[in-house]
Amino acid sequence: MSAQSPQVLVVDDDSEIRKLLARYLREQGFRVLIASTCAEVREKVVTNRVDLIVLDVMLPDGSGLDLCRDLRTSRSAIPIILLTALKEDIDRIIGLEFGADDYLGKPFNPRELVARIRAVLRRGPKTADRRPDAARYGFDGFVADRSTRSVTSPGGEDVSLTGAEFDLLLLFLERPGRVLSRDQLLDLTRGGGSEVLDRSIDVLISRLRRKLSAGGAADIFKTVRNGGYQLAAKVSVPDQQT
Incomplete structure (x- = not known):
């Protein structure tokens, strides 16, 4: 197994599930760390390079949702x-708001988990309309910094975004002016297509609108009927030499 293979931290208080997932993920070419508590997760993300966390919601020393928010x-x-075994959409949306990138309900097929891991790790297909990766993007007076995953308002204040919110914003900044449908956004972010995730795109857009508006922006996301969403602001690359 290559030392460059993605390293996945599997977190579950059930030892059998941990062993099963660890064995299966290694067979699929991943490096694997395991943990059974929130405390172990905090220790391992500090002492190891972790490329992705598979996190059970119910842990003996706390909630996986709270841990996700803390991270x-x-x-x-x-x-x-x-x-998660949670069935209600609102519970899954709360998890998304806390910063989760995807969900998988128990019981699940390990093959589906691997597909979701690969989809989350994937940065999205390279397309002709995608702007080449840049360190920073400017839009409507804001600056989004890819390296620090931060957004600064025109007044120089930090705009607090979750990981999922920043990833979604970055998709639009990489494709200025493009109308992106929900299906395209799902493919680019998670590779999924469930109704829950489809509605979550709308939740993320709503939260981005609110947070950017509080930072001084007009409504920079246009809702295109039967089309999806479009970033209306002009996008620049401050570091790009012309």
Whole structure:
């Protein structure tokens, strides 16, 4: 197994599930770390390179949702897939608002988990209309910094975004002027297509609108009927030499 293979931290308090997932993920070419508590997760993300966390919602020393929120508050951008038995859409949306990147309900097929891991790790297909990766993007007086995963308002204040919100904003900044449908946004962010995730795109757009508006922006996202969403602001690359 290559040392460059993505390293996945599997977090579940059930030892059998941990062993099963660890074995299966290694067979699929991933490097694997395991943990059973919130405390172990916090220790491992500090002492190891972790490329993605598979996180159970119910843990013996706390909630996986709270842990997800804490990681995002501490500026961790490690992608997180929640393992959850929660059935209500609102519970899944709360997880998304806390910064989760995807969900998988128990019980699940390990093959689906691997597909979701690969989709989350994927940066999205390279298309002709995609602006080449840049360190920073300017839009409507704001600056989005890819390296620090931060957004600064025209007044120089930090705009607090979750990991999922920043990723969604970045998709629009990379494709200025493009109308992106919900299906395209799902493919580019998670590769999924469930109704829950489809509605979550609308939730993320709504939250981005609110947070950017509070930072001084007009409504920079246009809703295109039967089309999707479009970033209306002009996008610039401050570091690009012309």
